[in-house]
Amino acid sequence: MEGVDHLAHERNKTEFDVDAMKIVWAGSRHAFEVSDRMARLVASDPAFQKDNRTRLGRKELFKNTLRKAAHAWKRILDLRLTEEEAGRLRTFVDEPAFTDLHWGMFVPAIKGQGTDEQQQKWLPLAYKMQIIGCYAQTELGHGSNVQGLETTATFDPETDEFVIHSPTLTSCKWWPGGLGKISTHAVVYARLLTNGQEHGVHGFIVQLRSMDDHMPLPGITIGDIGMKFGNGAYNTMDNGVLKFDHVRIPRNQMLMRVLQVTREGKCVQSNVPRQLIYGTMVFVRQSIVADASVALSRAVCIATRYSAVRRQFGSQDGGVETQVIDYKTQQNRLFPLLASAYAFRFVGEWLKWLYTDVTQRLQANDFSTLPEAHACTAGLKSLTTTATADAIEECRKLCGGHGYLCASGLPELFAVYVPACTYEGDNIVLLLQVARFLVKTVSQLGSGKKPVGTTAYLGRVQDLLQCRCDVQTAEDWLKPSVVLEAFEARSARMCVARAQNLSKFENPEDGFAELSADLVEAAVAHCQLIVVSKFIDKLQQDIPGNGVKQQLQNLCYIYALNLLHNYLGDFLSTGCITPKQASLANDQLRSLYSQIRPNAIALVDAFNYTDHYLGSVLGRYDGNVYPKLYEEAWKDPLNDSVVPDGYHEYVRPMLKQQLRNARL
């Protein structure tokens, strides 16, 4: 049966050009080709095999990751891959590793916060991996509150050095990836002290380990912080703990692009604007949003294919049973997630544009859009990662019992994904920032300050407070303007109402604290509007390919109308729509499910994931699930012997009523 496509009957139903959709998903033909080439490169190389991951103990698992990282680097060098290609290759290797932090945090920190001189010294070493770096910010006692970090960097004018020190247990660095076992260097964030004065938290390049024998340098204690969620998952990463006992580094290892410490220990602000760091944040978060669409689409691809393979109930007289994807409850859980994958993809694409825009403005000393861009990326990071984490688990449940097997790929996908809700800003803390920005924006509306970018709609707040939704039939919900207005009105009304409630408090900070849960809801409404509106914008573009736009339109409406259903309380309590209109939206949603149904498999094929990358027996391209599940089972170490280890010591004495004498 090898080679048979068990999903061919599904693929034959497709009503659009899948190859064209692949380009849309990838963003461009070039992006598609690079991804496709790198994915195949990884998939065809036995050195990157990953299906044994959950069966390895921690040490083996980790060693295996070191091997893959070295192999990947070797391939990158041998094939002279571009930066873009190298990045894609690492993505498809699909295993958290110290290299992620080296390329993703250490190098960007030096680029963003180092002086030209520092960049010239350190970047070439990092680019060649002659040093390996990590990003050591979080401590045992402080993560979200970066200003509360306790590590100190005290300038010693006598030796022209900084003394890096961990004064308390809670000041130990805790979590940095790559720190525990591998990094030779770190950017360490510490409280700058000079001449007995505090100058806030800054980054310092600190060598951690000897380049000769890899042993921690004097005064430095480092270790791994132990097992994390899941089996393989993030346990391939050496998240570490780090304690400094008065470790000395030269003065020129403080990252001084913004603030410089002179030979005398004076602090001098450079002429580089502090706001630059926001640029970096926008960059990091846009890539997290892009990653969300990838993780979500992987889960959806697995659940969709398996839902077409799995049959349960509904057979008349022993005939063939119903594919579970044909149950409306299954569709109602699955299709909005499929739509979300596309929605997040497009909003991620737009964020990439936003980052370019912000960068250009920064270079022109235009900071006017920064607060809005910052709030927007914070909010979208929170929204997309929370939704994706929940969605992966829902996809697992959509696969019934078999979803619980590691062979389904979903448990590990979940375990490896969920920290995205916490790192780079706890999702609730981020929403509170968005809420703060919205409240401020609303409060300034009267003053004539025009809201920009994603908050521009708030400039039409008077209209939005009064407008009425004129949906009268289910089809009326298929108008972009109708959907957009409903989402704008809901968000605007929530923001205004919350701001009014706040104004009842004498002390605005007390009010903000007391009403923070409500405020977070307004922030969510605002962020959902952004996603919906960017999806609608996308549809205004010219999109080539037979039937492609039609599918995307259906997905866009599924995304929006499903949100409308799930957050109906918001829409009704603000009077944006009526219960009757809500019920029409629901009718329309069901009809959209039927339209998407024959295209579901093709819509996940368009992600162009290899079976290697998916890592799921349930999500196999060919749908040949059962024989492969069966084969896979036998690989478990427990099946090495028919009679298990421990039978003679523990089970037999039980069965033979001889426990009393057994040594347990």
Add this chain to the structure above:
Amino acid sequence: MEGVDHLAHERNKTEFDVDAMKIVWAGSRHAFEVSDRMARLVASDPAFQKDNRTRLGRKELFKNTLRKAAHAWKRILDLRLTEEEAGRLRTFVDEPAFTDLHWGMFVPAIKGQGTDEQQQKWLPLAYKMQIIGCYAQTELGHGSNVQGLETTATFDPETDEFVIHSPTLTSCKWWPGGLGKISTHAVVYARLLTNGQEHGVHGFIVQLRSMDDHMPLPGITIGDIGMKFGNGAYNTMDNGVLKFDHVRIPRNQMLMRVLQVTREGKCVQSNVPRQLIYGTMVFVRQSIVADASVALSRAVCIATRYSAVRRQFGSQDGGVETQVIDYKTQQNRLFPLLASAYAFRFVGEWLKWLYTDVTQRLQANDFSTLPEAHACTAGLKSLTTTATADAIEECRKLCGGHGYLCASGLPELFAVYVPACTYEGDNIVLLLQVARFLVKTVSQLGSGKKPVGTTAYLGRVQDLLQCRCDVQTAEDWLKPSVVLEAFEARSARMCVARAQNLSKFENPEDGFAELSADLVEAAVAHCQLIVVSKFIDKLQQDIPGNGVKQQLQNLCYIYALNLLHNYLGDFLSTGCITPKQASLANDQLRSLYSQIRPNAIALVDAFNYTDHYLGSVLGRYDGNVYPKLYEEAWKDPLNDSVVPDGYHEYVRPMLKQQLRNARL
């Protein structure tokens, strides 16, 4: 610092009698004492240590579980524990094991489906563990649809035997716990064939392994199905695969309480009512609801204590920071889960009563309440397990980064818990059953058939369609009758509206299929009403202990008003309450959070969990989190050596630019 209670300042704030609350939580003084004694017995016995679990490979992990199971059995025998005590002891050992299925499924199946003769033969063997049994129903191809099972049991009149056979790959048994490596026997569900005729699916006692050397008997292939979600979690269990090649068993090993096969191969219905099986289902599901409250309360206990320990932001001038439990967003996420733990506890208690009631009625040949009891337990199983799975993950997120460490206990608690959403009935399939029952109940209202039990309120449907909520102040939401009416009206109106939509279809089955997602929502509304109403009922009882009832009242309103907020769309679209009333409910909720806040730690102390059972550094009773996290980290195998395995082969060549020559 050992012995210092870092949460003493919290415990000093308590406004109620914690010891009295412990009794309320346990259900009775007796239940409390048994639990307390068994928990301490396990916690103080080094043989039951479990904190190394996530660091073990599969084989070690499994062997370790065999050892604990044997040790537990030995303690049970040595101490002559009662059945109740033994059950509690196994709970506190807190590790899925083959014994769970032996006691929880194999023995009950024989009791429920075996004839007296069969019980006399098999139960004594099982009670002494001279045989170990499992429950082999699910197959690779069929789980939810039990009637679709493919394994055959063909009667051979020549030898007076059944021939058990797996005719296809998908007919392999797949999932049964205890099957893979340990069980000597199984109750196997198979399609009965005699005289060329099919007679549905029935249970058969089949010996799987030799009592001499534990090898599978001829014609039987068995193995473990491989790694499952999480690290320790369910990987201590040998969920198995089983294939039969014409295996013969004596005729008297078919479980024949309800249907008998004679020597000639004729099927004869016994006079025992088929409905008996529903009694067993009610029993199993009530215990799943009870387990939900346990799992949820463990997670809530960890998140609550850590939220009181963790401080982040809010310090003025370097002073002490705010405990994160004082942030309203944290409260808004956490306290409804605390309330849910109590809510599920009480509805579980009530289900225990329901089971007794059903059993008595069955004995008196009164089947009138069975369908309602069956729907009610199906719905509550679905509601409580879904909510608990989500809540455990939310509790993990409430702990920020540290929640992602296995040392927090939460990842493993999640991974081990989630299959409860799938086994004993997929939660969506169960809700569809509830929906079907509700539609039927509504359709019979006109005919004068009086709805019973938890559907009795539908008998007042005319009132409920018309009633108006008369809340005018936030305090009005603290009346039981007001809350109850709102939930009854919402559920009744949703059921009636859905039933009316159904009646528009010519073929009711088509309508049911098309509208099934909406119908599931009505089922959820109905089930939430049951939980709210049983909590309110509980408060009508006499509850001793200073301040205890006050706390429970607060929790009850938090549970109900939070649901009202989260499902606002339902309440508003059915016109049960107005937006203004919803906003008052929200105000009341915030005020309730403030009232619960000083009692939060005591309310989780009332669960009376030992640190052993909690298995969480973050949830430690004494709040001494940071030093213990630090200690725990060093136990990871990766910390066995300072320079990790693989450094010389893979990392050093990278750093030294010598990869080209390296063997990878």
